[in-house]
Amino acid sequence: MIMLVWPIALLTAAIFFGGYFYVEATKAGMKKERWALAGLALGPMLFPLFSFHRYIQMKRDTGLNNIWMAA
Numbered sequence: 001m002i003m004l005v006w007p008i009a010l011l012t013a014a015i016f017f018g019g020y021f022y023v024e025a026t027k028a029g030m031k032k033e034r035w036a037l038a039g040l041a042l043g044p045m046l047f048p049l050f051s052f053h054r055y056i057q058m059k060r061d062t063g064l065n066n067i068w069m070a071a
Helices: 002-028 032-062
Strands: none
Touching: 002 032
């Protein structure tokens, strides 16, 4: 029984993380399809790379000497 459940759980997790990274990439103004495909393939292992890429993009867009404060 357990042998039949884990592929379904893996597929469900992949679809969830693909959708999550698609939405977050859309909000951040990044390439949506690229991050959705990476989310499908890598799942939660993509969080550090995505966060760092979003930070680098924000710094590139605002400039290095500008102050950005998250309130």
